[in-house]
Amino acid sequence: MLVKQAKMKPRDIAALIADELRKIDSVTDVEIAGPGFINIRLKASFVQEQILKVLELGTDYGRSDYGDGEKVNVEYVSVNPTGPLHVGHCRGAVFGDALATLLDHVGYDVSREYYINDAGGQIDVLARSAYVRYLEALGENIGEIEGGLYPGDYLIPVGEALVEKYGDKWKDQPESEWLNPIRSFATDAMMDLIREDLNTLDIQHDVFFSELTLHENGGIQKGLEQLEEKGLIYTGVLEAPKGKLPDDWEERPQTLFKATEFGDDVDRALKKSDGAWTYFAADVAYHSDKVARGFNILIDVWGADHGGYVKRVQSVVTALTDGKAALDVRLCQMVKLLRDGDPVKMSKRSGNFITLRDVVKEVGKDVVRFIMLTRKNDASLEFDFARVTEQSKDNPVFYVQYGHARVSSVFRKAAAAYTDMDMSEDALKKADLNLLNDESELQLIKTMVNWPRIVESAALAHEPHRISYYLYDLASEFHALWNKGNDRVDLRFIIDNNKEITLSRLAMIRAFSIIIASGLKILGVEPRNEM
RNA sequence: GCGCCAGUAGCUCAGCUGGAUAGAGUACUUGACUACGAAUCAAGGGGUCAGGGGUUCGAAUCCCUUCUGGCGCACCA
Numbered sequence: 001m002l003v004k005q006a007k008m009k010p011r012d013i014a015a016l017i018a019d020e021l022r023k024i025d026s027v028t029d030v031e032i033a034g035p036g037f038i039n040i041r042l043k044a045s046f047v048q049e050q051i052l053k054v055l056e057l058g059t060d061y062g063r064s065d066y067g068d069g070e071k072v073n074v075e076y077v078s079v080n081p082t083g084p085l086h087v088g089h090c091r092g093a094v095f096g097d098a099l100a101t102l103l104d105h106v107g108y109d110v111s112r113e114y115y116i117n118d119a120g121g122q123i124d125v126l127a128r129s130a131y132v133r134y135l136e137a138l139g140e141n142i143g144e145i146e147g148g149l150y151p152g153d154y155l156i157p158v159g160e161a162l163v164e165k166y167g168d169k170w171k172d173q174p175e176s177e178w179l180n181p182i183r184s185f186a187t188d189a190m191m192d193l194i195r196e197d198l199n200t201l202d203i204q205h206d207v208f209f210s211e212l213t214l215h216e217n218g219g220i221q222k223g224l225e226q227l228e229e230k231g232l233i234y235t236g237v238l239e240a241p242k243g244k245l246p247d248d249w250e251e252r253p254q255t256l257f258k259a260t261e262f263g264d265d266v267d268r269a270l271k272k273s274d275g276a277w278t279y280f281a282a283d284v285a286y287h288s289d290k291v292a293r294g295f296n297i298l299i300d301v302w303g304a305d306h307g308g309y310v311k312r313v314q315s316v317v318t319a320l321t322d323g324k325a326a327l328d329v330r331l332c333q334m335v336k337l338l339r340d341g342d343p344v345k346m347s348k349r350s351g352n353f354i355t356l357r358d359v360v361k362e363v364g365k366d367v368v369r370f371i372m373l374t375r376k377n378d379a380s381l382e383f384d385f386a387r388v389t390e391q392s393k394d395n396p397v398f399y400v401q402y403g404h405a406r407v408s409s410v411f412r413k414a415a416a417a418y419t420d421m422d423m424s425e426d427a428l429k430k431a432d433l434n435l436l437n438d439e440s441e442l443q444l445i446k447t448m449v450n451w452p453r454i455v456e457s458a459a460l461a462h463e464p465h466r467i468s469y470y471l472y473d474l475a476s477e478f479h480a481l482w483n484k485g486n487d488r489v490d491l492r493f494i495i496d497n498n499k500e501i502t503l504s505r506l507a508m509i510r511a512f513s514i515i516i517a518s519g520l521k522i523l524g525v526e527p528r529n530e531m
Numbered sequence: 532g533c534g535c536c537a538g539u540a541g542c543u544c545a546g547c548u549g550g551a552u553a554g555a556g557u558a559c560u561u562g563a564c565u566a567c568g569a570a571u572c573a574a575g576g577g578g579u580c581a582g583g584g585g586u587u588c589g590a591a592u593c594c595c596u597u598c599u600g601g602c603g604c605a606c607c608a
Binding site for chain 1: 532533534535536537543544545546547548550551555556557563564566567568569570571572573588601602603604605606607608
């Protein structure tokens with residue numbers, strides 16, 4: 001990197017840097033290798049002392065003030081409130097939540113948001129579906145649920161609740177009378193349902209933002225005014241898309257946003273043919289509102305099927321803030337559900353889709369959360385019910401948890417072996433860390449010391465899956481060290497008749513379990529002391 | 532037709548904002564329990580990083596291009 005700047009050969013630059021490095025106290029040796037790599041050997045004591053740091057900071061080890069309290073808005077889930085969450089929603093939910101925690105961990109001021117799409121035609125469908133269940137609750141025979149309505153059983157209690165609240169008030173009334181109140185009632189009921197679903201995964205949003213309120217209190221006009229002032233709104237005619245034409249395509253003038261000025265492919269419509277605002281118009285207003293609330297770092301988590309929508313919203317954010325705020329959209333790919341390697345078939349027809357709650361109930365919150373974070377967000381992910389509950393190294397959740405549990409086990413054994421030994425946190429901090437000088441011990445400690453760097457880079461890249469991979473690697477080194485104790489008795493953690501070294505090793509594995517716990521905490525998974 | 536994302540071991544995937552001999556798991560082969568939990572560990576084979584150009588001291592990583600797969604493509608949400 002410096003070669004061009006300094007106009008020197010890489011090896012010469014390396015030599016200069018090496019000279020300086022040699023002066024540092026904890027450095028024992030510096031050598032230059034290959035085309036200009038600098039290998040630095042640190043004193044063992046430098047590595048060993050990091051354990052003390054971990055013990056002192058506990059699960060705060062790895063926290064930083066990197067974000068400097070800057071406000072970050074993470075919007076995730078944001079599912080239409082027309083029914084319970086299904087399994088496909090798990091990934092975005094877990095991803096967004098872990099990312100939010102991760103950013104908080106490095107010092108950002110994070111707000112977790114859910115955008116409620118409670119203004120569109122689908123909500124009218126919900127209202128009509130609920131009305132049918134309302135009639136049913138009043139004793140009418142509704143027969144088969146009409147096609148186009150939501151047939152799910154979850155609306156039955158909503159119908160009953162409507163009767164409880166309104167009696168037969170809406171029974172023979174025209175839709176224009178009951179649509180609004182029932183829509184509002186049903187939406188609230190669905191949001192309650194969704195919140196309960198999210199609670200099973202330990203997900204709680206700070207803000208639930210209703211799209212409807214933007215329509216009702218002039219929020220949309222307000223958002224669009226800002227674009228208007230910048231001269232970014234005009235009336236024009238869009239060219240028909242190339243390739244196959246939509247059946248009902250008509251060329252007509254419409255209100256457009258100049259998205260192309262900000263890198264989008266075409267300008268985007270703000271009004272529908274019936275004069276109503278588009279979904280996009282509301283999204284302009286919503287993102288404008290986020291910016292107005294002081295967020296300059298915006299993150300939206302969407303399903304991959306919304307990929308085509310990314311550029312236009314980014315265009316809006318850039319336009320509204322003159323490029324001062326940035327929107328990162330993280331797209332989550334599909335989750336392929338398997339059972340013993342066979343795909344689980346799901347159809348949209350009633351009763352045949354797996355809900356989020358079903359999955360959590362079957363395999364547990366911790367498993368769902370961890371597995372959802374074992375792939376980067378834009379790669380598809382396989383979720384095999386058989387595999388994720390398996391108790392083997394094939395299952396990363398188990399493997400990491402097992403490492404943590406083994407530490408607890410050692411402490412239980414140690415307490416039995418040395419009934420008179422003080423193994424309190426204070427005592428561990430006083431352990432002689434210089435005794436930890438076996439190569440494999442130092443290796444484990446070095447990996448532990450990487451933790452703060454991992455957290456920071458994962459946060460910076462908005463990639464929580466890096467935490468999962470790190471935890472797996474760390475656990476792996478721990479298991480390896482453990483097994484060395486089988487061959488070499490002197491490497492075991494508990495050594496008979498040697499309190500000093502036992503205490504040192506207890507300190508080391510305590511630090512290990514602290515880091516595991518701290519990583520799991522970011523992912524929203526509980527560490528376990530027994531399996 | 533256009534745009535976005537992907538293509539790395541037989542399979543599922545990592546690879547940290549360009550660095551040293553590309554790594555795990557799985558599967559296959561072979562070893563390790565009078566134990567601090569073998570629910571684990573150790574060793575081995577397995578690669579034209581989709582193909583082709585380019586940028587430079589140096590590319591799985593950046594640029595161009597071709598091929599293949601997924602998603603999307605006025606007004607729906």
